[in-house]
Amino acid sequence: MTGIASSPGVGAGSVFVLHEREVPLGRTGPNAASEASGATSHPRRGAESELERFTIGQRVAATYYRGLVERVKKNVGADEAEIFEGHLEIITGDDIAEAVEAAIFEEDAIAERAVIDFTEQTAKEFEELESEYFQQRAGDIRDIGRRLAEAIYYGSITDPGELPEDSVIVAEELTPSATARLDTERVAAIATEKGGRTSHAAILARSLSIPCVTGISGLIGAVRTGQLVLVDGDRGLVETDVSRERLDEAKEAIAKNREQATSRRSWSKQAVSRFADGAPYEIHANVSGATEAELADGFGAGGVGLFRTEFLFMRYADFPDVDQQAAEYRAVCQTMSPTPVIVRLLDCGADKPLPYANHEPEDNPFLGERGIRFLLARENRLRAQIEAIARVAADGFAIKAMVPMVVSPQEIEAVRALVPPEASGLPVGTMVETPASVLAIDRLAAVSDFVSIGTNDLVQYVLAVDRGNANVASYYQEFHPAVLTSIKRVVEGCHAAGIHVGVCGDMASHPASALSLIALGVDELSASVASIPELKACFATIRKDALEDLAVRLLAAGSADEARSAAEELVPANLAPWVRP
């Protein structure tokens, strides 16, 4: 079966279908035994017996939610766990018990029907409230109702927390709350019917290096729990008809890859970041959360040059509050300490809409309300994020705040004005990704503590080419003279102002372009975690003084191809010193 390749790698194991077990609700009334779907609902014996079924189900659900609270407390955080404590209170509270009792005695309902009717009606009442936050609680209430009904009918709640080793998670869609319950250590791969590369499942899978394929229509009907399948996250394929031999073969290959991945990682961890002549360079990592920060540390990154907070925000159902954010930032800083962590302020909008942010449709979202523009229009959100970062800074961690989509120094000043006095030393920097920030770099450098160039957007804005549009993909040229000149100009502007300049875009993750950045005078590279070993391996073979010549050739090149070839000439063919012959 084919879908969208959403997280690379191959995973194999037995299917674990993560779906709501169907609970037949019967009709209200004494002869409520059969349903249109053919599933048989519980036959009603009498009001007392229904009430007892409800009470038992309530106990089962309460035990389940208590376990969930503990697990979430351990794996996610105390704040998130308190939300599930609220859900536990709703299940065990008087409101639901009174409503269910009334429906059982007065409307001859079976317990499951009474629960679902009540939660559905309550959900609708929430949807009518004015506050968007309360409207969104309707989904929580429905979820609680479904789980309670499941506990009544089946006497248990299916819990993805009890996964067998090497499970392949199959789901229609992975919601954030389902994600919070997954024991990711046991997940070999993820395959979903809906969603795409930016769905929750895909983001989670990539950040944990779990192979994932999304958007596979008809998947759930085609597999059953326990079936052996193979998920190819590179090609977007799911093989459902897998022989024992094929599976063993795949598992062997996966194990071998894993072994090689381990030696690659330990090589990278111990490799010093120095050129062949001993000259040092700085290599940091781009991460989206604490789990990835641990990987970054494992690969020997010298800090985090880009902490993309939008993915953290996407894991929540609503804007995380100051406590929740501070806990996430602190976790990353603790992992990386004493090396620095650059937190990019929430960069949503355009290609990264935040589901609960109510983005208005825009004719031209890449030129619209994204990055700092989004935040300045919602100052309380900006203030909460700055406060959370400041709190971690006040604890003594080397944390910095970076502002995305900057065009004017006023935007940096507006952010700085929100830094509380107890963290007044918090470094605030500019992310250079617009042509305006290149041309006005001297003004921006004057008000910034550091600069980092986001080359992905810079290339697209300088060359006026949409990086998501396949028809113009060939126009997207990182080595274009206009791009290289822009980078050179930013480096000169920053150095004249005496501040540090890094690059956190994709250019810092590939040997030829990363070398070019160092040649142009960039002080720090921030690369994707997975690319660090190859970068270290490459740089270790090159003398830094060879880059002076490269800089001259890059800036003199008449075309992108010419510049790229000049850089590629320096890159050795074999970049895997960790593979023993």
Place this chain on the structure above:
Amino acid sequence: MITQEIEVTNPEGLHTRPANAFVKEVKAFASAITIAKNGTEVPGKSLLKIMKLGIVQGDTVTLSCEGSDESDAMKALVTILQSDGTGS
């Protein structure tokens, strides 16, 4: 019985977490406690009914406590409604 009008300053209003904290606190007292907004009064120990009031920052609510520990209860509950939401 004592009653008090309070402006909710907790930036989260009574979202799931603060509302549950409120209910927990109510249950710790012997007094009968209610909370009302716009004339709708609900029992202080009912999380769902409280959440259905949709209380957000800036709303004015009326707290009523009746019982032997009513003044202690009032003090504790006002603290939750007027906390800064940072939990520290």
